[in-house]
Amino acid sequence: SQKIEQNSEALNIQEGKTATLTCNYTNYSPAYLQWYRQDPGRGPVFLLLIRENEKEKRKERLKVTFDTTLKQSLFHITASQPADSATYLCALDIAGGTSYGKLTFGQGTILTVHP
């Protein structure tokens, strides 16, 4: 069956270190992959989108890679800060379409950055 898995439920790191979150998928050939941030009691907030023909994308301290051979995306936060503490979700359009909003999400990784 189709599946999206984020490597760990929780990740704890020290301030200033790089956080690396993993998203693996099976039985899809997505045209793109998205990453969202979700704070407790709030809706997800879009962070980055990477397309199948892009190996890497950056936005400020965020970097996303997309390996369609490994069926994996890595999400990095460099120089992490306590304010980066949140749940991070990866999402795909499993229909292979271009709606960008008709998404299947992973279960999320709870990131905690300790001062």
Add this chain to the structure above:
Amino acid sequence: EAEVAQSPRYKITEKSQAVAFWCDPISGHATLYWYRQILGQGPELLVQFQDESVVDDSQLPKDRFSAERLKGVDSTLKIQPAELGDSAMYLCASSKRTGIPPTFGNGTRLTVT
């Protein structure tokens, strides 16, 4: 910055009762989505609208759930009758068109007792 408005913020209801959630998308956003998020899981798509038309409701439990967007603007999601397993966060999201990642509201937290 424009936001997707949802109400109520919290709802507690007894099982077998009816419950309704309301969403007002960002002005001009033609595409609207309803998602359900069970605690500890990622959001799950329930229904997608394009203007007033349902584009996809394949994941909507139609025996008890209904959704409408009569004038192609705001939308209502209804559950009747509510069951204990319906306890979750119900999220609304919208986008100007299908080629843009959606903006999510802050959801309605439903507790069924």
